[in-house]
Amino acid sequence: MEFIFDLLTPYGITENTFQNMLIAAILGISIYITLYAGLFSLANAGFMATGAYVSVILTTRYEWDFLLAVGAGIIAAGLISAIISVPVLRLSDIYLAIATIGFGEILVVLLRNFDRIYELIVNKEETITGGATGIKGIPVITTTEYLLLYLGIVVFLMVRLHRSRFGRALVAIRQDNKVAANMGINVVYYQNMAFILGAMIAGGAGALHGHLNRIILPENYGFDRAVDILTFAVLGGTTTIIGPIVGGFIIAYLPEILRRTDLVGLLGDIFGTDLGRYQANVRDMTVGMILLGVIVFLPQGIASPAMWRRVANRIWNLFNPAEKSDA
């Protein structure tokens, strides 16, 4: 591991940044699989929260083994997604997006008030999720190796999925779900499975993320997080598995890019204010710009093979003006 960081540190990638990049890549893949099935769902932040809270409660309160707790987090996220998938996936398009936003918000409010609801039902006061102040003093167990391993497993799963009957069915559904049904594909079943699979991947990412920072808060998993996850996939593109990974890496590395390019200082100069304390806002503003710019100018994302092929062609034509290829 050490040698990797020796390579990366000059670029400002500390161990912490690298871990965030890996988590972002995994979360990007979790939404990629739902988009792959033609589902526009913003629920993955909620599933991440499920995985994080379940696993953290199991390791801190019940002293479970870490890997078992992560497994339980994955399964919990899968179960919740299985419960909501059947009613929610009858919706499509923006209605699905709105319903999943609603789900995420409900989950955040529930986490914030879990102890009070518990008290109402069981009539016993106890601190389980810790309300708005979250769970503190979580042991830091997740290491870069665990994250790399999990990312590896997820990528392997996706690569195999592409080449399976399951994956081909999802591609067909995304392109035209009516025709897919006429080809004998059970659209509802496959969309549900993709939704649950995405939720489980996000749940695992949440469980690992929960054991990374000593503290988890309900606010970490709200609408903003859902948008972040969406940005990973949109920026990288969803035509191949590389897309969400690249997207996640870039967005997680963004604060460092901003520091190095000194955009914060530049903006501060323009407005005549010191924005040093407000780096998070400059970062969010950039995310907004990226989201807008990518969807308008690069709808396939920056990691789209088709686009790079076009770029390569253009460069080729630049140096070989005689042979005009009509790419």
Add this chain to the structure above:
Amino acid sequence: MATHQNSLEWRASVREIRNRLKVLTERYPIIANVLIIVLSALLGYFIPYLAAEPIFRTEFNNPEQNFILMLARAGWYSMFALGYALVFSILGLLNLAHGAVYMAGAFAGLWITANQDLPIEYALPAGMLAGGLIGILVDWVAFLPLRARNAPRTSQLISSIGASIFLVNLAFILFIDQFNAPVNRFPAEKVNSIRAFQGTVPIERIEVFGLTLIDQLDYTVFPMQVTMFVVAIVMLIFLQFVIAHSKIGKAMRVVAYNPKVAQLLGINVSLIFAVTFFLSGAFAGAAGVLQGMFRVVGPFMGSEVGLIGLTVIVLGGMRSIPGAVVGSFIIANLQIATIAMGYSWLEEAVVFLALFLMLLIRPQGILGEPLQDRA
């Protein structure tokens, strides 16, 4: 088989009634709207009343007060949601940057009064103008390029989220720059200088057509709350009137039916888009200024009301403009009832639960037409 047939007949008769109602509301939009508002308000009178009786009744938690609170809140939500619903019903776009436009309107109003030291009367028009212009800007930046290449609706959703994040954080920097603090208040002496907003007014008795609604109320109302409700009603009626009777309103309806057909009929479609976004933004700006005067102005003031507004239009029916008002009343009722029963910490949960359940049970909303399943 017989029951199947029965349910078919029943459905047909329901459809018949709905069609007739629709024709009537289209012919007399103002009467229909007033009726909708009165009915919703009356409904709202009883829900908090029941909630506040008798266990939870206290000096500060009584039905009359709850009713006023509910009206004010419904007014606030309606103002905000009208613009939301307008853009969706005419243009079919879900503009998630609407909350940011609301914030921008409030910002402009505050800037005019606090920084430029203009009289407070300028705040509302300034907020509306800024909201309208930023609305058009959002359309140009986030929607126009996607429309041009016929992108899916989800792309438009994403670009509007992007625009929203950008605007909110840009505003954060501007707030720091202009006011040295992210969260600000309108200057109190200026707000109070408007007679209509002055202090509090004790209400003793409210009668409607000889029916005593409120008697011996020992609660005082901020006139601001009432103002908000009244402005919302005026806006709704104005909007309905514009859509039903003006030339541009007719053009809007054609665009809503089919932009390509509108183009062929010689309607300037881009103008209609701009006008619609301007109106929508102006309404959001007005809501922002008024709510900002009542509470505070900050870059994130639009995010909460943005999600509530989304719930409101889903409940009322995303394609229905009066639906926005009906949805506002329902949400305001639910929230006030929840608070009155002593569960104020569930105030948000109720909203999103309503959103979620409505989408599962009846995605087209209360006043909406059934969603067409295109084969």
Add this chain to the structure above:
Amino acid sequence: MLELREVTKNYGGLRSLDSVNLHAEAEMITGLIGPNGAGKTTMINCISGLDHPTSGEIIFDGHSIERTPAHRITGYGLARTYQNIRLFNQMSVLENLIVAQHSDGRATLVEALFFLPSHLREYRQQRERAFELLERFHLMNVKDAPAGSLPYGDQRRLEMARALATNPKMILLDEPTAGMNPIETHELGEHILQMKEDGLTILVIEHDMSLISQVCDEVYVLNFGVIIANDTVENIKQNEEVIVAYLGRED
């Protein structure tokens, strides 16, 4: 093979199919003609499960299918093509043909994950079948091209090949000659007759009479949601009502 009994379909207040009765004999070619807007596409959508009739029964091969989801109807052995071609444009020609064999496959994700022999064997079989169809429809040289990039005629043929890849007993052709010249139309007719030879039942929906005359054993005429005639091709051509329905449309 396929039977429609009193099938009615309402859209809002509009009745687009009104008590339609239709019987398609096994291993025969049945034609369904009618002017634009007569309800032909509504009918084919109801049969293939993309839509469901408001009332009435549809029986296919002994199964009652008026409320069955589309993917299961395909499993029973009913395939279709579309009036405006609907291929999976971003997939290659070969992948289009492999994905269409979904119902015949059994392999799950787990089998694919661990490279189990059952998954590999199934994939190999599906490829072989796809190659047979490529050969038969003269698509071998474009097998790796994205389906969306093919010329129009190739797309039409690919769509028919894809319908056959689902391994059907019966096939519904929705205006297969749309946009074709007479020579291509005739060639397509030969393909359809060949499918009949192979033991398929076929329902052709058209408003072009030349293909109907070339291939059909029996013809139904649909006008404003009502079947107005049902006879052999020769007799239909003489039928007064049919002529009026068609002349009324022509301008």
